[in-house]
Amino acid sequence: MILDTLKKDFLLFYRNKTSILLPLLFFFLIVSIFPLVLGPDVNLLMKIMPGIIWIISILTTLLSSHNFFYDDLDSGILDLYLTSKVPLSSMFFSKIISCWVVTFVPLLIFLPIISIMYSLDAFVLMILLITLFVGTPTLIGIGLFGSLLIISLPRNNILLPIIILPFYIPVLVFAADSISIASSMHIISPQLYILVALLVLALAFLPYLMSLTLKITINN
Amino acid sequence: MYLTADSITCYRNKQKVLDNLSFTLNSGDFMLVTGNNGSGKSTLLRCLCNLCPIENGEIRFDNRMKSDEIEDEFKNRILYLGHKNCINDDLTCAENLKFLFYIDCYDSDTSKDKFKDFDSKKILSALGLSEYSNRKVSTLSEGTKKKLSLLRLWAPRNNAIESNNKSIWLLDEPLNSLDTASKKIILKRMLSHTEYGGIIVCASHIEFPDEFSFLITKNIDLSK
Amino acid sequence: MNIKRFGNLKFFYNSFITLFSYLPILVLIGFIAGIYWSLFIAPIDYLQGHSYRIMFVHVPAAWMSLQTYVVMAVSAFIVLVWKVKIMEIISVQCAPLGALFTFIALITGMIWGKPTWGTYWVWDARLTSELILFFLYIGIMVLYASIQDKRQAVKVTSILSIVGLINIPIIHFSVEWWNTLHQGPTVTKFDKPSAHITMLLPLFYMFAMYQVYFILTIVKRIKLGIIERDSQSNWIKELSK
Numbered sequence: 001m002i003l004d005t006l007k008k009d010f011l012l013f014y015r016n017k018t019s020i021l022l023p024l025l026f027f028f029l030i031v032s033i034f035p036l037v038l039g040p041d042v043n044l045l046m047k048i049m050p051g052i053i054w055i056i057s058i059l060t061t062l063l064s065s066h067n068f069f070y071d072d073l074d075s076g077i078l079d080l081y082l083t084s085k086v087p088l089s090s091m092f093f094s095k096i097i098s099c100w101v102v103t104f105v106p107l108l109i110f111l112p113i114i115s116i117m118y119s120l121d122a123f124v125l126m127i128l129l130i131t132l133f134v135g136t137p138t139l140i141g142i143g144l145f146g147s148l149l150i151i152s153l154p155r156n157n158i159l160l161p162i163i164i165l166p167f168y169i170p171v172l173v174f175a176a177d178s179i180s181i182a183s184s185m186h187i188i189s190p191q192l193y194i195l196v197a198l199l200v201l202a203l204a205f206l207p208y209l210m211s212l213t214l215k216i217t218i219n220n
Numbered sequence: 221m222y223l224t225a226d227s228i229t230c231y232r233n234k235q236k237v238l239d240n241l242s243f244t245l246n247s248g249d250f251m252l253v254t255g256n257n258g259s260g261k262s263t264l265l266r267c268l269c270n271l272c273p274i275e276n277g278e279i280r281f282d283n284r285m286k287s288d289e290i291e292d293e294f295k296n297r298i299l300y301l302g303h304k305n306c307i308n309d310d311l312t313c314a315e316n317l318k319f320l321f322y323i324d325c326y327d328s329d330t331s332k333d334k335f336k337d338f339d340s341k342k343i344l345s346a347l348g349l350s351e352y353s354n355r356k357v358s359t360l361s362e363g364t365k366k367k368l369s370l371l372r373l374w375a376p377r378n379n380a381i382e383s384n385n386k387s388i389w390l391l392d393e394p395l396n397s398l399d400t401a402s403k404k405i406i407l408k409r410m411l412s413h414t415e416y417g418g419i420i421v422c423a424s425h426i427e428f429p430d431e432f433s434f435l436i437t438k439n440i441d442l443s444k
Numbered sequence: 445m446n447i448k449r450f451g452n453l454k455f456f457y458n459s460f461i462t463l464f465s466y467l468p469i470l471v472l473i474g475f476i477a478g479i480y481w482s483l484f485i486a487p488i489d490y491l492q493g494h495s496y497r498i499m500f501v502h503v504p505a506a507w508m509s510l511q512t513y514v515v516m517a518v519s520a521f522i523v524l525v526w527k528v529k530i531m532e533i534i535s536v537q538c539a540p541l542g543a544l545f546t547f548i549a550l551i552t553g554m555i556w557g558k559p560t561w562g563t564y565w566v567w568d569a570r571l572t573s574e575l576i577l578f579f580l581y582i583g584i585m586v587l588y589a590s591i592q593d594k595r596q597a598v599k600v601t602s603i604l605s606i607v608g609l610i611n612i613p614i615i616h617f618s619v620e621w622w623n624t625l626h627q628g629p630t631v632t633k634f635d636k637p638s639a640h641i642t643m644l645l646p647l648f649y650m651f652a653m654y655q656v657y658f659i660l661t662i663v664k665r666i667k668l669g670i671i672e673r674d675s676q677s678n679w680i681k682e683l684s685k
Contacts, residue, residue, distance in 0.1 A: 001326070008311075008319055015310040015356075076304025083269050083300045084323045085292065145607075149600050153590055163583040163604065166576050167611055173618040191621075198614070209603065212524075216599045219272050233593055273595075 001087055002094040009098035023060050024106045030056045031114055042119055049118045050128050050179045053111070057104075057136055058168055064103040065143030066160050068095070069151055078151075078218055088211030092144070096206065100140040108132060127182040131175040134195045138202040142167050145206050148213045171198055221282060222246045223268075223388055223419055228277035230260070230267055237263045240277070243440065247387070247417040250410065250435045252424060255442030261423035262303065264442070265390045268421065269300040299324065299378050299386040303393050305369035309358040313349060313368055314340040316357055324375040324386065343374050347402055363397045370394060373409050379416065387418040395426060407432045467660055474653050482646040495559040502552035504651040505545045506570075508658060509577060510612075512542035516584075517609035520602035532598045533669035534662060535605065536588060541661055543581035545654075549574050569623035573616050580608050 013019055034052050035045060072078050081091060108129060115125045146164035153159070178191035223245045230238040237260040245251055253261045266272035268279060270291070281294060307316050317340050344350045347367045357365060372378060378386045389410075395403050407429065410420055414435065428436065482500035516538035519531040553571050554564045565571070584601050591597035 004322065008315075011315070012308065012310050071308070074304070075308060076302050076306045077308070079271060079300070079302055079304065080306045080320075080323055082271060083295060083298065084326055085295045086323055086326045149587065149604060150590070152593075152596065156590070159586065159590060163587055166579045166583060166615070167607070169576055170611070170614045170618040173622045177622060194618075209607065213600065213603055216596060216603070219266075219596065 001090045002097075005091055005094040006098055009094070010101075013098075013102050020102055020106055023064050023103045024110060026063065027056055027060055027107055028110070028114065030059070032117070035117075045118050046120060046124075049115070049120055050124065051176060053128060053132070054135075054172060054175055057107075057132060058139060058165075058172070060103060060107070061136065061139040061143045062161050062164070065099060065140055065147050066157065067147075068099050068144060069147055070155070073151055073218075078214065082214065082218060088214065089207040092207040092210040092214075093203065096137065096141045096144055096203070099144060100137045103140065104132070104136045124179070124182075127179050131178055131192065131195065134192065134199055135171045135175045138171050138195075138199050139168060141202040141206040145210050145213065148210050148217060151214075152217045171195065174198070221387065221417070221419070224278075224280040224283065225268070226278040226280065228267060228279065229275045230263055230272060231275050232263060232272075238267065238274075238442075241440075242277075243438065245388075245419045245421070245438065247419060248414050249437045250414050250420045250422065251438040251440060252422055252428060252436045253440050253442060254424065255440075257425065259442040261425070261442055262392055265300065265302070265392050265421060265423055269298045269390055270294065271300070296327075297386055298388045298390060299372070300390045301369065301372060301392060301394065303396075305365055306372075307357050307365050307369055310356065312354050312356055313344060313360075314353045316368060317343060317371055320369070320372050321375045324372055325377045327377075343371055346374055347371060347405060363399065363402075366397050367402055370398075370406055373406070373413075379413060379418065387413075387416075389413065389418065389420045389422075391420065391422045393424055393426075394422060395424060395428075403429065407435070411435055471653065471656055471660060474656065478646065478650045478653050482650060486646050487642050493559075495556060498552050498556045500647055500650045502549055502556060503647060504654045505549040505552065506574060507651060508654045509542055509545035509549055509574065512538050512545055512658065513577065513580070513605075513609065513612065516542060517605045520605045523598060523602045524606070530666065533666045535602055536598055537662060537665035537669065539581050539584045539588065539601070539605075541658060541665075543578060543585060546574055546578040546581060550578060567623070569620050572623070573619045576615055576619070577612070580612075584608070 031052065038044060038048075069078065072081075081088060111129060111132070112125060115128075120128075142164060143160070146160050146167075149163065150156070150159055174191045174194050178189045178195065181189045181191060225241060225243050227240045227242050228238055229236065229240055241264070243251065253264060255261050263272055267274050281297065306320060308319070311319070321343075341350050341353060344353055347370065349364065349367060349371070352360060352364065357368070360368075373389070378389070394406060398406065410422075411432070414420060478500070482497055486497070486500070488494060516535050519535040519538070522528050522531040523535055550571070553574065557566055557571075558564050584605055587604060588597045588601045591600060
């Protein structure tokens with residue numbers, strides 16, 4: 001089931017290539033705006049770059065997870081899932097994965113190029129990549145969960161961040177901490193372990209919570 | 221096999237939509253649900269397939285209460301075609317059909333073998349869609365999309381021949397925006413379904429074709 | 445809606461309406477007495493002087509803000525699992541109350557911060573996690589307010605508040621960790637364990653008053669909630685005649 005859903009989702013992304021490009025472009029644009037606001041001081045930029053990247057990751061997550069289920073809702077496919085015997089939890093598990101892949105994999109690939117603009121050294125870049133790799137699936141999972149909570153409402157872009165942002169704080173804090181600790185040549189910090197633990201926790205429980213939420217929100 | 225609705229009441233946004241509605245459907249029954257817009261036809265179908273919570277009353281299946289334990293059994297038996305057509309615009313007809321059949325035939329143990337013997341070309345030709353097989357759905361007309369979604373009625377598990385199939389069909393406006401020829405094909409499909417002992421609940425506000433009015437064994441008018 | 449549940453709500457309404465009609469005045473008097481006790485009777489703190497006295501308002505509010513969240517999430521759980529109607533109203537009405545408590549805790553914390561730290565806001569671990577708690581409450585309230593179908597809104601916010609309950613320890617933990625890493629200007633802690641009994645007594649008295657206020661308000665809200673939810677039913681109609 002998980003594989004079949006993934007296959008269909010990736011086929012859709014392949015057909016609709018702009019959906020992959022848009023988060024990447026968004027990310028790139030915002031990253032390039034920061035120096036314009038803060039001034040081109042390389043030392044300052046180097047220092048705050050990881051934080052900036054993380055904040056933009058959150059914005060990207062919110063944008064892409066907000067719209068992720070609307071196609072399925074409008075075409076009635078969510079109803080179809082609910083009335084069929086398809087295991088909803090594994091369906092949502094694969095949705096988290098496919099949403100993460102389409103949003104963040106291109107981004108992780110292009111991050112080294114972006115980091116040149118900030119003259120980030122390779123070590124910090126690696127840490128940043130690791131934390132993003134471990135942390136962003138959790139963000140996507142929480143974002144998709146939040147978008148299911150409000151799926152029956154009129155499309156409203158500002159509601160999702162208000163509901164969801166407090167839940168992002170642990171991931172954000174531990175990611176930022178593990179970056180700032182890692183400068184002393186210890187790549188693996190306890191914070192990174194906690195990020196992994198949060199990821200496991202999210203992937204284990206969120207699909208179930210999402211199926212519970214869907215049953216409640218799609219009932220009119 | 222029979223499906224019973226026992227004085228069901230349903231609210232939507234604090235407004236009573238269904239009021240104390242009762243009926244029993246035996247195998248072979250075809251119930252036509254008529255009524256004005258907003259009279260609760262769609263809501264009734266959604267209540268029957270658990271997409272809409274009922275405030276009061278019971279829905280029983282073979283006289284067993286609808287509850288969490290037999291929810292799976294319900295899902296096994298009920299096929300719901302809402303007015304949204306479950307079609308993905310970026311996929312081709314054949315891919316859409318494959319996805320719909322996959323979902324309809326999904327069963328944790330038996331899905332694989334039930335699903336294998338299906339030839340999308342052959343199914344598509346049932347409603348004359350075989351030439352569109354590799355066309356993206358976004359290029360097709362609304363009527364064609366509707367036809368494509370109605371092809372779910374031909375899915376391997378959606379007939380009454382075998383006992384554990386989805387033999388209760390809940391169809392929301394199946395004949396809308398179809399041409400006369402396709403209407404006939406769909407109605408013939410319904411006829412053969414009821415002949416095999418299936419149950420059909422069909423919501424419709426358009427005139428039912430006269431030559432098929434013999435199909436109807438029960439009629440509920442919700443506008444009263 | 446079956447008859448039994450109707451009966452439950454009606455019974456609840458009738459038995460509490462008489463009991464709680466005169467209590468608000470008592471609570472007001474209790475609060476004034478508590479404030480008098482903490483402002484004039486309790487001894488002065490030799491380290492912080494008189495400014496510590498705001499603790500008598502601040503600390504119970506902070507405690508209540510957490511407790512309200514737990515009450516909300518537990519009743520939300522009961523709503524989802526056993527579908528008890530009274531609990532629906534409780535879990536919905538806890539959110540604004542909890543937000544109020546967090547707000548009081550935040551404001552009094554800031555006022556206390558000015559003489560102690562020299563600034564109104566410090567990114568101290570407790571203040572920060574209190575702020576996040578405030579955001580959580582706001583999120584739940586906003587979600588409830590924006591869903592039109594209130595039956596659905598209750599269930600959806602229930603899920604959110606349960607997830608929030610799981611998240612609160614993690615948030616707290618992460619903020620603590622973040623704070624120790626960045627060694628903020630927090631040197632003095634709010635409540636030293638060495639507090640004397642003459643200070644603790646008015647503190648607990650104030651906490652008890654907060655509790656009474658909480659229960660009183662919840663009951664009042666339940667009353668209103670019952671009227672709103674069952675406004676169609678006969679016994680309410682009879683009542684309003």
